[in-house]
Amino acid sequence: xxxxxxxxxxxxxxxxxxxxxxxxxxxxxxxxxxxxxxxxxxxxxxxxxxxxxxxxxxxxxxxxxxxxxxxxxxxxxxxxxxxxxxxxxxxxxxxxxxxxxxxxxxxxxxxxxxxxxxxxxxxxxxx
Amino acid sequence: xxxxxxxxxxxxxxxxxxxxxxxxxxxxxxxxxxxxxxxxxxxxxxxxxxxxxxxxxxxxxxxxxxxxxxxxxxxxxxxxxxxxxxxxxxxxxxxxxxxxxxxxxxxxxxxxxxxxxxxxxxxxxxxxxxxxxxxxxxxxxxxxxxxxxxxxxxxxxxxxxxxxxxxxxxxxxxxxxxxxxxxxxxxxxxxxxxxxxxxxxxxxxxxxxxxxxxxxxxxxxxxxxxxxxxxxxxxxxxxxxxxxxxxxxxxxxxxxxxxxxxxxxxxxxxxxxxxxxxxxxxxxxxxxxxxxxxxxxxxxxxxxxxxxxxxxxxxxxxxxxxxxxxxxxxxxxxxxxxxxxxxxxxxxxxxxxxxxxxxxxxxxxxxxxxxxxxxxxxxxxxxxxxxxxxxxxxxxxxxxxxxxxxxxxxxxxxxxxxxxxxxxxxxxxxxxxxxxxxxxxxxxxxxxxxxxxxxxxxxxxxxxxxxxxxxxxx
Numbered sequence: 083x084x085x086x087x088x089x090x091x092x093x094x095x096x097x098x099x100x101x102x103x104x105x106x107x108x109x110x111x112x113x114x115x116x117x118x119x120x121x122x123x124x125x126x127x128x129x130x131x132x133x134x135x136x137x138x139x140x141x142x143x144x145x146x147x148x149x150x151x152x153x154x155x156x157x158x159x160x161x162x163x164x165x166x167x168x169x170x171x172x173x174x175x176x177x178x179x180x181x182x183x184x185x186x187x188x189x190x191x192x193x194x195x196x197x198x199x200x201x202x203x204x205x206x207x208x209x
Numbered sequence: 210x211x212x213x214x215x216x217x218x219x220x221x222x223x224x225x226x227x228x229x230x231x232x233x234x235x236x237x238x239x240x241x242x243x244x245x246x247x248x249x250x251x252x253x254x255x256x257x258x259x260x261x262x263x264x265x266x267x268x269x270x271x272x273x274x275x276x277x278x279x280x281x282x283x284x285x286x287x288x289x290x291x292x293x294x295x296x297x298x299x300x301x302x303x304x305x306x307x308x309x310x311x312x313x314x315x316x317x318x319x320x321x322x323x324x325x326x327x328x329x330x331x332x333x334x335x336x337x338x339x340x341x342x343x344x345x346x347x348x349x350x351x352x353x354x355x356x357x358x359x360x361x362x363x364x365x366x367x368x369x370x371x372x373x374x375x376x377x378x379x380x381x382x383x384x385x386x387x388x389x390x391x392x393x394x395x396x397x398x399x400x401x402x403x404x405x406x407x408x409x410x411x412x413x414x415x416x417x418x419x420x421x422x423x424x425x426x427x428x429x430x431x432x433x434x435x436x437x438x439x440x441x442x443x444x445x446x447x448x449x450x451x452x453x454x455x456x457x458x459x460x461x462x463x464x465x466x467x468x469x470x471x472x473x474x475x476x477x478x479x480x481x482x483x484x485x486x487x488x489x490x491x492x493x494x495x496x497x498x499x500x501x502x503x504x505x506x507x508x509x510x511x512x513x514x515x516x517x518x519x520x521x522x523x524x525x526x527x528x529x530x531x532x533x534x535x536x537x538x539x540x541x542x543x544x545x546x547x548x549x550x551x552x553x554x555x556x557x558x559x560x561x562x563x564x565x566x567x568x569x570x571x572x573x574x575x576x577x578x579x580x581x582x583x584x585x586x587x588x589x590x591x592x593x594x595x596x597x598x599x600x601x602x603x604x605x606x607x608x609x610x611x612x613x614x615x616x617x618x619x620x621x622x623x624x625x626x627x628x629x630x631x632x633x634x635x636x637x638x639x640x641x642x643x644x645x646x647x648x649x650x651x652x653x654x655x656x657x658x659x660x661x662x663x664x665x666x667x668x669x670x671x672x673x674x675x676x677x678x679x680x681x682x683x
Binding site: 174 | 261297298304307373374378436437662
């Protein structure tokens with residue numbers, strides 16, 4: 083039960099073997115999201131975490147969404163979460179926005195970050 | 210054979226070929242991944258790998274799950290001998306605990322632990338904080354006299370120049386990977402001040418073997434942790450409940466008393482040989498052991514030179530603790546707190562006041578670094594005798610008012626070798642990049658391979674990284 087709960091929470095889907103799924107971008111992105119999942123929820127009904135829910139963040143203005151108290155520096159940074167900005171952010175958030183409260187040391191390479199964006203887009207609410 | 214039968218057979222055959230290509234010589238009972246070490250790092254790697262359908266087996270050398278998380282059940286107040294405070298920024302620790310149904314509670318803030326109640330025992334004299342701040346014997350610079358010397362040391366090295374938490378391992382900052390003693394030379398401190406700054410230094414035994422870069426990492430870490438608003442917490446029932454719950458949530462086995470002695474990696478898989486004669490085969494191994502524990506494992510092929518050197522050389526912090534049951538709160542009669550900072554053999558005392566009501570159930574005597582050696586050399590009887598005598602020098606009415614329940618010396622455990630990686634000058638620049646880099650089918654985790662928040666969170670982060678490395682290969 084706990085295991086199933088963990089899976090649903092962390093990867094947003096039932097457990098399934100990577101062997102069968104093949105190594106496509108979505109799957110790689112799902113794996114890369116393990117590096118985000120402790121701080122960021124991705125399901126609409128997930129409880130809040132240290133960071134904001136990422137479900138509908140892509141393409142939107144940074145730090146403007148409801149339900150999370152963003153750092154002032156990020157609110158004032160005037161960023162929009164397009165692909166290029168997100169890539170820079172994931173690589174080094176503190177360089178893009180000095181003083182950000184996102185504490186993250188990136189270990190994902192460019193291919194993995196690209197796959198992560200594919201996964202994040204796949205999770206977004208249709209709009 | 211009908212067309213349909215042939216199709217069915219071909220389909221089965223294809224499935225078999227497919228299976229064979231993933232597990233060329235694997236028996237059904239063999240795991241995909243063997244994890245060495247049932248601490249937070251290894252267990253987090255194991256949990257994440259299982260979520261993606263991999264079969265995992267965890268081998269733990271000791272008879273206990275948790276590694277350097279160790280709740281002392283037999284000591285009143287149930288102190289933590291290992292990782293203790295869970296900050297709001299410890300996202301992985303907190304979220305995993307919550308997902309496993311564990312409860313977190315705000316750590317009680319004991320009135321006994323207030324800064325202004327701290328008792329100083331320096332040069333054989335007992336002083337209140339205010340008395341110490343005004344004392345003619347206080348050799349610290351005037352602005353720093355009201356604080357403990359280790360806090361003063363933090364002020365003296367200045368504000369961390371690291372621009373982000375990962376900066377400690379960035380070659381651009383390796384110029385700071387020098388002895389802090391050199392940095393302090395320019396500040397005109399007396400030898401008495403320098404000596405005092407060395408006592409209770411948790412990041413080296415002397416100022417000469419304390420890395421300025423490591424202190425900046427610690428300082429940046431504190432800055433990052435406090436950015437996330439929220440209380441310091443602990444897990445109800447003891448922090449060790451977390452690794453225990455993680456182990457329980459695994460489908461695969463956690464095998465205790467299974468100490469690896471050799472790890473042999475080939476083209477098709479890895480064999481782990483254990484001291485009990487058992488052999489475990491897997492496609493990958495996650496080695497989530499502290500480096501001192503790796504010293505007793507033969508790796509074939511051998512680890513890359515720099516990694517192998519780090520296994521032998523990287524310093525680990527030395528911490529000796531004595532846990533004393535309070536039979537009678539002796540300090541009350543003396544009108545002082547049991548919360549102590551000293552330059553003597555008993556370096557610090559922390560009252561364990563689980564309820565936060567000022568009634569300490571036990572006291573933790575905490576000795577750091579160089580000070581541990583003289584205690585560790587004593588047998589239990591001699592250590593108890595010395596402890597009683599030294600405590601009575603500070604608190605005359607303590608005689609007969611406490612009972613020694615536990616003695617913990619992390620550096621004496623061959624499975625830990627100390628409390629945490631304590632990078633000496635030059636060691637971050639020499640080893641930080643080499644640790645945590647996969648070596649063929651071997652992947653590495655453990656707090657010493659963490660990149661961001663230190664301690665328990667670093668352990669969790671490292672397990673997460675090792676798991677994603679393996680999953681990314683499949």
